[in-house]
Amino acid sequence: MKAHGSIRRRLFFQLAGVAAVLSVAFFVVLRGVAERAAEGTQDDILSASATAIADSLRSEDQGVTLELPYAALSMLGTINEDRVFYRVVAAQTTLTGYADLPQSTTTPNLGEPIFATFDYRGEKVRAVSVSRAIGPVSDATNVVVTVAQTRLGLEAISRRITATATGVGVGFFLLATALSLWAARSALKPIERMTDSVTRRGPSDLRPVESNTPAELVPLVAALNSFMARLRASLSQTEDFIAEAAHRVRTPLATVRTQAEITHRKLNKPEHKRAIREMIRAIDESSRSAGQMLDHAMVTFRADSLTVDALDLNAIMADICDRLGPTADLKDIVIQRDFWNSPVTFKGDGILIQAALQNILDNAIKYSPEDSTIIARVDVSGAITMSVTDQGRGFGGVDTNRLTTRYARGANVDEIVGSGLGLTIADEVARAHGGHIEITPNPEGVGACVSIVLPIG
Amino acid sequence: MRFHCITHWLILASALIASPAIAFEIENRRIYSADPERSVLRIISTADLNVFDPILRAFQEQNPGISIDYSVAGTTELMKAIYSEGAIFDLAISSAMDLQTKLANDGFVQSYSSAATATLPTWASWRNQLFAFTQEPAVLIVSDAFFTPDTIPQNRDALIALLRESPERFAGRIGTYDVRRSGLGYLVATQDSRNSEAFWRLMEVMGRLDAKLYCCSGDMIDDVASGKLALAYNVLGSYAVSQQATTNGFHIVELTDFVNVMLRTALIPVNAQNVEGARDMIDFLSVLDTRQDLTSATGLPAINTMSLQENTAFRPIRFGPGLLVFLDQMKRRNFLRNWENSLFQE
Ligand SMILES: Nc1ncnc2c1ncn2[C@@H]1O[C@H](COP(=O)(O)OP(=O)(O)O)[C@@H](O)[C@H]1O
Ligand SMILES: [Mg+2]
Numbered sequence: 001m002k003a004h005g006s007i008r009r010r011l012f013f014q015l016a017g018v019a020a021v022l023s024v025a026f027f028v029v030l031r032g033v034a035e036r037a038a039e040g041t042q043d044d045i046l047s048a049s050a051t052a053i054a055d056s057l058r059s060e061d062q063g064v065t066l067e068l069p070y071a072a073l074s075m076l077g078t079i080n081e082d083r084v085f086y087r088v089v090a091a092q093t094t095l096t097g098y099a100d101l102p103q104s105t106t107t108p109n110l111g112e113p114i115f116a117t118f119d120y121r122g123e124k125v126r127a128v129s130v131s132r133a134i135g136p137v138s139d140a141t142n143v144v145v146t147v148a149q150t151r152l153g154l155e156a157i158s159r160r161i162t163a164t165a166t167g168v169g170v171g172f173f174l175l176a177t178a179l180s181l182w183a184a185r186s187a188l189k190p191i192e193r194m195t196d197s198v199t200r201r202g203p204s205d206l207r208p209v210e211s212n213t214p215a216e217l218v219p220l221v222a223a224l225n226s227f228m229a230r231l232r233a234s235l236s237q238t239e240d241f242i243a244e245a246a247h248r249v250r251t252p253l254a255t256v257r258t259q260a261e262i263t264h265r266k267l268n269k270p271e272h273k274r275a276i277r278e279m280i281r282a283i284d285e286s287s288r289s290a291g292q293m294l295d296h297a298m299v300t301f302r303a304d305s306l307t308v309d310a311l312d313l314n315a316i317m318a319d320i321c322d323r324l325g326p327t328a329d330l331k332d333i334v335i336q337r338d339f340w341n342s343p344v345t346f347k348g349d350g351i352l353i354q355a356a357l358q359n360i361l362d363n364a365i366k367y368s369p370e371d372s373t374i375i376a377r378v379d380v381s382g383a384i385t386m387s388v389t390d391q392g393r394g395f396g397g398v399d400t401n402r403l404t405t406r407y408a409r410g411a412n413v414d415e416i417v418g419s420g421l422g423l424t425i426a427d428e429v430a431r432a433h434g435g436h437i438e439i440t441p442n443p444e445g446v447g448a449c450v451s452i453v454l455p456i457g
Numbered sequence: 458m459r460f461h462c463i464t465h466w467l468i469l470a471s472a473l474i475a476s477p478a479i480a481f482e483i484e485n486r487r488i489y490s491a492d493p494e495r496s497v498l499r500i501i502s503t504a505d506l507n508v509f510d511p512i513l514r515a516f517q518e519q520n521p522g523i524s525i526d527y528s529v530a531g532t533t534e535l536m537k538a539i540y541s542e543g544a545i546f547d548l549a550i551s552s553a554m555d556l557q558t559k560l561a562n563d564g565f566v567q568s569y570s571s572a573a574t575a576t577l578p579t580w581a582s583w584r585n586q587l588f589a590f591t592q593e594p595a596v597l598i599v600s601d602a603f604f605t606p607d608t609i610p611q612n613r614d615a616l617i618a619l620l621r622e623s624p625e626r627f628a629g630r631i632g633t634y635d636v637r638r639s640g641l642g643y644l645v646a647t648q649d650s651r652n653s654e655a656f657w658r659l660m661e662v663m664g665r666l667d668a669k670l671y672c673c674s675g676d677m678i679d680d681v682a683s684g685k686l687a688l689a690y691n692v693l694g695s696y697a698v699s700q701q702a703t704t705n706g707f708h709i710v711e712l713t714d715f716v717n718v719m720l721r722t723a724l725i726p727v728n729a730q731n732v733e734g735a736r737d738m739i740d741f742l743s744v745l746d747t748r749q750d751l752t753s754a755t756g757l758p759a760i761n762t763m764s765l766q767e768n769t770a771f772r773p774i775r776f777g778p779g780l781l782v783f784l785d786q787m788k789r790r791n792f793l794r795n796w797e798n799s800l801f802q803e
Contacts (some may be wrong), residue, residue, distance in 0.1 A: 066785075074777055074778060078777075096785055
């Protein structure tokens with residue numbers, strides 16, 4: 001399955017993006033506020049200075065006079081080394097100060113300073129003007145005091161603030177990014193946990209997922225659980241169906257066979273007896289074929305979800321030899337057991353391995369002449385090898401590669417009937433367990449040798 | 458490395474620089490020519506030649522190839538030259554901090570900073586335009602002909618009391634700056650007036666005793682040493698110290714109530730032509746405190762925070778726009794009127 005994007009990455013980038021936007025906003029706000037505060041401070045000092053000058057204006061016989069207070073100008077030098085200019089204008093004529101310092105054309109109202117920013121003597125200055133009416137009320141002179149200061153100190157503060165704001169903004173962004181990385185990871189933890197718990201399950205474990213599920217994943221898990229419930233139901237239905245079908249086909253055939261044998265015993269005419277024997281053989285073949293087809297269906301079904309049990313292959317082989325003993329006896333065939341001297345443990349599906357061995361041994365008996373020997377062998381030198389060797393007709397001239405395909409039968413079969421599914425089943429079982437089958441001539445003389453080879457462990 | 462030092466003694470009224478109408482007055486001028494000469498550094502300074510000579514020679518030794526054209530002018534004349542007349546100098550050195558501050562504030566000075574200027578304490582420079590290199594107290598000097606060590610007044614109140622007690626003894630025998638003519642005298646007087654009400658009482662007593670007014674510290678020291686004066690008030694301490702090396706007959710008194718300490722500053726005018734040389738000189742002066750030989754040869758105390766803190770009476774004059782206050786036309790007019798009223802009583 002190809003991954004389409006990553007939630008974690010998207011989550012991370014979105015969070016980091018938000019952090020970036022917030023950092024920039026933070027920077028802008030911090031700088032704005034701090035600069036306005038710095039400007040406000042300069043304005044306040046300028047107003048205080050202008051007010052101090054205005055307060056020391058006096059009316060004298062010759063007109064307005066001013067005793068410039070020392071603090072009025074010295075206070076402007078306390079926080080920076082900016083240049084300072086001032087001008088006092090009484091009734092449109094400059095009383096003292098810098099006569100060329102621009103003064104606002106509108107006369108400021110009493111107690112309401114007017115601020116302005118402009119270029120003066122080659123530098124930007126901040127200026128404040130305040131006014132006072134001096135002299136007798138009837139004939140007051142309007143005096144305007146302007147104090148101006150360059151803004152180098154302010155610019156230095158602004159640079160410092162910008163540096164601080166940048167530092168704080170970048171720090172905030174880095175911290176937020178690290179946190180988003182962590183958040184993205186931790187938000188996806190439950191998914192990882194669930195993936196883990198589902199992956200760790202056995203193939204036939206179709207129980208509903210019950211790990212603590214976050215609210216957002218509840219619908220997904222519910223859907224998954226209901227899907228698994230349906231799967232479980234349909235699987236058990238299939239199993240039931242196979243068992244049922246095998247039962248339904250075999251039982252009537254067994255009945256028919258019994259009746260045929262009874263009839264055979266009662267009949268006297270040799271040609272009638274032969275006809276009935278033919279019939280019994282056909283019934284046997286049908287029964288075996290039905291069995292094999294059901295076996296094959298079962299193998300296909302079980303191979304998809306292999307049950308893994310600890311098995312002893314010696315025991316399984318012995319069991320199969322026991323089961324097919326009577327059939328071999330009918331042809332006076334001896335099954336010689338050459339097993340491994342200690343239990344051969346293997347993790348796999350016992351039912352499937354049984355089916356595979358049964359088909360192989362069944363072939364050996366089927367294709368062997370009467371009064372011969374079959375060797376059933378379990379060997380663990382190298383890989384695990386379970387082989388059945390007979391003294392029958394062997395595969396002389398048969399293309400052994402295609403015998404494992406479905407319904408394929410060899411040219412050596414003559415009158416012996418079969419479905420062509422036996423080796424197919426054995427092959428599919430071996431491959432489901434990570435192994436394969438080997439079809440070779442009997443290395444110790446005439447006959448065939450068919451082996452299931454499985455990996456150790 | 459060899460260089461000649463040719464000294465010209467020129468007493469000039471005008472025609473110093475190739476400018477048709479020179480109105481400011483040069484008191485003294487000397488040219489230290491270098492051979493070979495790479496550039497000429499034109500300095501206008503209030504420091505007397507005999508005081509500053511060792512520094513100029515040491516600078517030239519360290520910076521061969523720079524000829525120095527050194528002109529001495531009074532503080533007011535220096536201000537006039539640069540502020541009103543646009544005279545061209547590469548470096549202006551003055552102890553009138555208020556005038557230097559006005560030059561910087563009003564845009565007549567260019568900025569400079571270097572590793573050397575960075576070694577100055579913050580209070581010893583302003584705007585990277587004014588660089589202080591000496592800290593010089595304004596002192597009282599008393600003649601040995603009038604005072605035995607135990608009769609010397611130690612503070613302004615004692616001085617006033619003494620002068621009031623025996624007017625016949627001191628009449629016509631006390632001296633101080635004519636603040637109308639001397640920028641330095643004006644600075645010290647205005648700072649005095651800020652520091653203590655005793656200043657005006659002292660001026661009034663001096664007025665009653667028909668005080669003699671001087672343009673310069675040197676003349677006052679001479680007259681005290683010779684016994685013409687009994688005492689002189691607000692004399693530049695550094696000059697008195699260097700004079701003491703050759704002249705006897707007077708004592709230097711640092712009054713205990715407070716002592717104004719002035720910073721002698723160098724600045725580069727905006728229209729300087731040999732900016733490179735001027736910067737070299739500022740770097741040289743900024744680290745004057747490392748040249749023990751020069752400070753003792755000149756009697757000029759180099760910038761040193763520690764030595765300022767040693768005497769609690771020291772009031773170093775602070776840079777800043779506050780120094781512009783007494784330069785205000787109206788304020789100056791009022792101050793001079795008060796000063797004259799105190800000193801010239803009918
Ligand atoms: N033991 C054996 N000896 C000889 N031939 C065999 C043996 N086992 C299998 N074969 C050959 O392989 C073919 C495929 O076997 P299988 O798939 O079991 O089908 P069948 O139903 O024909 O036995 C057989 O038709 C036969 O030709
Ligand atoms: Mg078969």
